[in-house]
Amino acid sequence: MSALSRLRSWEGLLLVLLIVIVGLNVTKTPYYLGVGNLVNLFQLSIEKIIIALTMTLIIISGEIDLSVASVMCLATCVMARLFEAGVELPLALAAALASGALAGLINGACVAYLGLPSLAVTLAGLIGYRGVGRILVEDRAIGGYPAWFDALGQQPLVGPLTFSIVAFLVLFIVTAVVLNRSFVGRIVYSMGTNLEAARFSGVRVKWAKLLLFVFSGLNAAFAGLLYAARLGSVRGDMADGFELDIITMVLLGGVSIFGGSGNLAGVGLSILVILNLRNGMGLANITGNAQTSVIGALLILSVLVPNLARLIHNQWKGREA
Amino acid sequence: MRKILLTTAALALLALPSGGFAADAVATATPGKALKMVLLPKFSGNAVFDLAHNGALEAQKELKNPTDLQFLAPPASSPTGQIDIITNATTQGVNAIMISDNIGEQLAPAVKAAHDKGIKIVTWDSQIPSGANEDVFVAQVDFNETGKVMADMALKILPNGGKFAILSASPDASNQNAWIKALHELLKTDPKYSKLQEVDLVYGNDESEKSHNQALALVDKHPDLQLIMAPTTIGIVAAAKAMQDEKLCDKVKVSGLGLPSEMVAYTMNGCAPAFALWDFTNLGYLTYYAAYMLAAGDMKAEEGIKFKAGRMGEYTITKDPTRQHGLRILMGPFSVYDKSNVEAATK
Numbered sequence: 001m002s003a004l005s006r007l008r009s010w011e012g013l014l015l016v017l018l019i020v021i022v023g024l025n026v027t028k029t030p031y032y033l034g035v036g037n038l039v040n041l042f043q044l045s046i047e048k049i050i051i052a053l054t055m056t057l058i059i060i061s062g063e064i065d066l067s068v069a070s071v072m073c074l075a076t077c078v079m080a081r082l083f084e085a086g087v088e089l090p091l092a093l094a095a096a097l098a099s100g101a102l103a104g105l106i107n108g109a110c111v112a113y114l115g116l117p118s119l120a121v122t123l124a125g126l127i128g129y130r131g132v133g134r135i136l137v138e139d140r141a142i143g144g145y146p147a148w149f150d151a152l153g154q155q156p157l158v159g160p161l162t163f164s165i166v167a168f169l170v171l172f173i174v175t176a177v178v179l180n181r182s183f184v185g186r187i188v189y190s191m192g193t194n195l196e197a198a199r200f201s202g203v204r205v206k207w208a209k210l211l212l213f214v215f216s217g218l219n220a221a222f223a224g225l226l227y228a229a230r231l232g233s234v235r236g237d238m239a240d241g242f243e244l245d246i247i248t249m250v251l252l253g254g255v256s257i258f259g260g261s262g263n264l265a266g267v268g269l270s271i272l273v274i275l276n277l278r279n280g281m282g283l284a285n286i287t288g289n290a291q292t293s294v295i296g297a298l299l300i301l302s303v304l305v306p307n308l309a310r311l312i313h314n315q316w317k318g319r320e321a
Numbered sequence: 322m323r324k325i326l327l328t329t330a331a332l333a334l335l336a337l338p339s340g341g342f343a344a345d346a347v348a349t350a351t352p353g354k355a356l357k358m359v360l361l362p363k364f365s366g367n368a369v370f371d372l373a374h375n376g377a378l379e380a381q382k383e384l385k386n387p388t389d390l391q392f393l394a395p396p397a398s399s400p401t402g403q404i405d406i407i408t409n410a411t412t413q414g415v416n417a418i419m420i421s422d423n424i425g426e427q428l429a430p431a432v433k434a435a436h437d438k439g440i441k442i443v444t445w446d447s448q449i450p451s452g453a454n455e456d457v458f459v460a461q462v463d464f465n466e467t468g469k470v471m472a473d474m475a476l477k478i479l480p481n482g483g484k485f486a487i488l489s490a491s492p493d494a495s496n497q498n499a500w501i502k503a504l505h506e507l508l509k510t511d512p513k514y515s516k517l518q519e520v521d522l523v524y525g526n527d528e529s530e531k532s533h534n535q536a537l538a539l540v541d542k543h544p545d546l547q548l549i550m551a552p553t554t555i556g557i558v559a560a561a562k563a564m565q566d567e568k569l570c571d572k573v574k575v576s577g578l579g580l581p582s583e584m585v586a587y588t589m590n591g592c593a594p595a596f597a598l599w600d601f602t603n604l605g606y607l608t609y610y611a612a613y614m615l616a617a618g619d620m621k622a623e624e625g626i627k628f629k630a631g632r633m634g635e636y637t638i639t640k641d642p643t644r645q646h647g648l649r650i651l652m653g654p655f656s657v658y659d660k661s662n663v664e665a666a667t668k
Contacts, residue, residue, distance in 0.1 A: 037412045044405050139492030139524060141425050154430050231401070231427040235493055237526075241398055282409040288365045288396045 010254035010306065014269040021273060025280035032283060039160050041279040043230070046164040047072065047223040048242055049271050052249045053168075053175045054219040056267045058212055059250055060179075062192040062259025063118040065216045067107060067125030069242035070133070072224030075100045077133035079225060080142035080234035089146055097221050103129050104217020105210070112209035126243065134236035143233030153230030164226045171219075176264045188212070192259030248295065249274055252302045273298075347635055348620035348628040352385045356616045357415040358609070361406055363423035363447065363494075365394035367527070368580055369554050369601045370421070373446070376605025377419070383631050384613050391415075397528060400424050400491070407431040411438055416616040419608050421446035425493035429453055441615040441622075445608040447496040452647025456615055456622035457638055459608045459650045461599045464496075464643045467578075468503025470655050471550055472514050474576045474595045478548055482516020485548035486539045488556045488577075490527040499643055500552050520546065525556045532559035540564075540573055551577035557596060561587035581658055581666035588663045595659045599652065607633055607652055622648055 025032040042049070051068050058065050079096035083089055103125060110121040152163040161169075179185040187208050190198040199205050228234050253270035255262025274295060281291050360377050362370035374392045381390050393410075395402025400423050408431050410418050418440055422428050428449060436442050436454035448458040462470075475485055487504075489497045501522065508514050520543050525532025536549055536559060549564070551557035557579040564570050570592040579596040587593040610630035614620045620628050626638045633652075641649035658666055 031412045031414075034412065040408050040412065044408060141427070141493050143426050150430070230430065231404075231424075232430055233426045235425075235427070237400070237491075278405075279409075282405055283413065285391050285393060287393045287406055288402065292396060 011263075011266045011269055013305075014252075014254070014266060014273055018269060018273050018276065021276045021280060025276060025283070029280065029283040032280065035160050037279070037283070039156075039162070039165070041275050042165050042168070043162060045245075045275055045278070046162075046168060046230070047227040047239065048246050049249065049275070050164075050168050050171060050223040050226070051216075051220055051242075051246050052267060052271060053171050053264075054212075054216045055246050055250050056253070056255055056262070056264060057175070057179065057188055058118075058216055059247075059255050059257065060192045060259060060262055061188045061209070061212055062195065063111060063209065063212070064122065064247070064257075065107065065118065065125075065213065065220075066122040066243050066247075067103065067129055068216065068220040068246060069239040070126045070129035071100050071103045071217050071220035072227060072239040072242065073133040073236065074103060074129040075221030075224040076228040076234045076238050077136040077236065079228065081136040083145065084142050089149060093225060096225055097218060100221020100224070101214050101218040104214040104220075107217065108210035108213030111213065112206040118213075130236070130240075133238070137234060137236050139236065141233045141235045145229075145232070149229050150232050151229075153226050153228075154232075164230065167222075167226070172264070172268065179264055189260060192256075192261070194260075248299050252299055254302075346627070348614060348626060350384055350610065350614050350619050350629070350631075351617055352383070354384075354386060354613075354617045355388045356386055356417065356613060357388050357391075357413065358386070358612060358616070359391045359393055359406070359410045359415050359418045360605070360609075361403060361410075361418060361420045362392075362394050363403075363421045363527070364397040364400065366397060367555065368583065370394065372601035373605030373608070376602035376607075377609040378605075379602075380606045380609035380613070380631060384610070386613065390609075401427065403428060404431045407435055411435040411440060414438065415440060417441040417443060417612040419443045419445055419612050420449075422449050422495055423447065423491065423493070425450055425495055427493075441612055443608060443612040443615065445604060447494055448641070448644070448647065450495050450644065452641065452644050455647060457611060457648045457650055458641060459604065459611055459652060460641070460643075461601075461604050462653050462655055463651060464499040465503045465506075466653075466655065467500040467552070468505075468507045470597050470657065471500070471504050471552060471577065472507050472511075472517065474597065474657065475517050475548055475550060476514060478574050478576055478594050479517065482518070483547040484518050484520045484543060484545055485550055486521040486523065486543060486546055487519065488532060488535055488539065488549050488551040488553075488560055489522065489524050490553040490556060492524050494527075494553075497552050504550075525551075525553070525559060527553055527555045529555060529559045532556045533563045536560035536563040536575075537567065540567075540569060546573055548574050548576060551575065551579075554578060554580050554583065554598070557593065558583050558587075561593045565590070565592050579658075581663050584658070585663050585667050588658065588660060595657060597655050597657045599655055603633060604652055606631070607636070607650070611636075611650055624648060 031037055075096040078099045079092045082092035082095055107121055107125050110116045111118045157163045158166055187203050249270050250267055253267030377390055393406045411434055422444055432442055433454045442455045443457055444455050445459040449455045523535045525535045540546055549560045551560050557577040561575040564573050564575055575593040576596055578598050584593055584596055607630050614628055615622055620626050624640055629635055636650050638648050638650055641647040
């Protein structure tokens with residue numbers, strides 16, 4: 001790909017956008033370039049960007065998982081309830097991860113083996129898993145975990161980076177390798193492009209789908225536990241509404257909602273765009289609904305611009321012919 | 322050597338009375354300092370927080386702080402947005418953050434990071450439950466009194482007793498929880514209120530629609546319910562409107578904490594015969610004074626310190642009797658509104 005066509009691609013556009021936003025942040029606020037701020041920039045959204053990785057795989061494979069935020073809640077509530085009952089924390093954490101994998105297994109089984117649409121299945125999961133979480137902790141906040149657990153989400157581990165950030169970086173590299181350099185990646189793309197063709201070419205489609213959802217649930221539970229470590233306590237409304245922010249990151253990254261196309265580089269850039277935008281606006285004291293509106297507008301543009309460009313391109317071609 | 326001893330003794334004598342005076346002395350503000358201050362309400366779009374903002378702006382003008390007050394609120398849909406705002410304010414190195422805590426202890430790590438950096442943390446309206454890393458809490462009213470005011474209003478509306486339910490804000494709103502606890506305590510211990518029977522406690526998360534639905538669900542669930550007590554300005558309006566719209570006002574009355582301007586119609590038509598509140602403008606004003614004086618070094622956050630808060634007069638920092646740890650400045654008092662005075666209060 002030539003430099004020019006690379007720039008005209010979606011990732012090129014995101015890169016330009018990122019440079020503009022970072023440029024604005026650097027010039028408009030003196031606080032942006034501090035190490036502490038750059039760590040906070042990731043830290044304040046770390047759970048969402050960790051889940052965005054598995055969400056990328058799910059959407060490329062032609063499915064969606066709306067239940068991730070509720071699985072975060074479920075897993076943290078399982079952990080909190082067990083811990084409160086006197087179970088050792090490592091055991092409670094393992095049970096929490098298992099509950100996330102189980103939620104993913106239920107989602108995956110319904111989609112892969114019962115043939116139900118993932119939109120409906122995981123919408124039910126969105127309601128149901130949070131419901132179970134709320135039953136577990138009721139209207140309480142359960143805190144008071146050992147210091148080592150809180151430290152996972154709050155204290156630097158490697159240099160200024162927290163455990164959560166290190167985990168994200170590792171998972172990002174693993175996901176990139178899996179998606180671009182392994183047969184698993186080829187299967188994921190082929191399922192999203194043409195499920196029938198994938199099936200005929202010998203891919204065990206059902207099995208693959210089931211595994212994808214299990215990983216999505218497991219990863220959501222992992223992110224949920226990091227969130228609990230960052231906040232220091234667990235409530236039934238943990239991560240309420242996070243699924244939309246996560247899906248926004250993936251779609252803005254150029255992943256097609258219909259599956260089959262998109263890549264992790266785009267999602268990585270989109271994450272940087274959104275995080276820098278949020279951070280810059282926060283430091284410029286633009287908060288709340290104004291911030292949400294700007295990110296909403298960005299998403300609309302991300303859907304509109306490529307389609308408009310295609311339309312204009314086709315019109316142009318039509319005239320030439 | 323003797324000279325030194327004498328001097329020391331003389332100094333000690335001098336120091337004694339002046340030290341004694343210091344305890345009684347009333348700290349006053351040094352106006353004109355450029356202090357970066359952030360006022361952080363629970364969320365945006367609630368009228369009472371806008372009133373508090375007005376009060377804080379009035380204090381800023383009086384104290385001639387040339388730096389603009391930042392009024393930063395997360396959207397109601399994202400309560401943990403409070404963490405982002407505190408974290409960014411810490412990065413900016415502001416001098417004081419005034420917080421109405423909406424997420425209980427989940428705020429604690431962000432508040433610790435701010436406090437470690439030397440930022441003064443003043444909570445108002447809703448305190449940090451543990452009191453950790455908080456300099457002082459400006460309490461609107463005595464929390465035990467809130468329980469008593471609610472019980473008295475319930476008894477006034479139901480003189481022969483009856484069943485009532487509580488419609489609160491979010492499960493982790495420290496202020497509402499403390500008030501409800503005080504009410505429970507009173508119902509249990511004071512025989513005067515033995516005729517009042519609490520049948521349910523639900524949460525509307527301070528969202529109008531959810532509170533509206535919760536109020537209707539209460540009526541469905543408890544057919545002999547006579548009163549909904551909502552210690553939240555959003556919940557009480559939603560409940561009153563729900564009862565009015567469903568024509569249930571003859572059967573189920575609404576009471577609690579509300580804003581006169583939002584409640585006047587429901588009080589006049591009998592749906593909400595009585596409700597109470599304190600002055601939120603004054604709360605914002607007093608909070609700003611306390612935060613300014615702490616950040617300016619005009620006073621310390623210590624038990625027994627007295628200070629003058631402009632037009633509102635003198636206040637004392639005391640131990641907070643409602644928490645194990647933490648200091649409190651008590652504003653008070655309550656105003657109870659009914660048909661006789663609610664219209665005047667909206668003018």
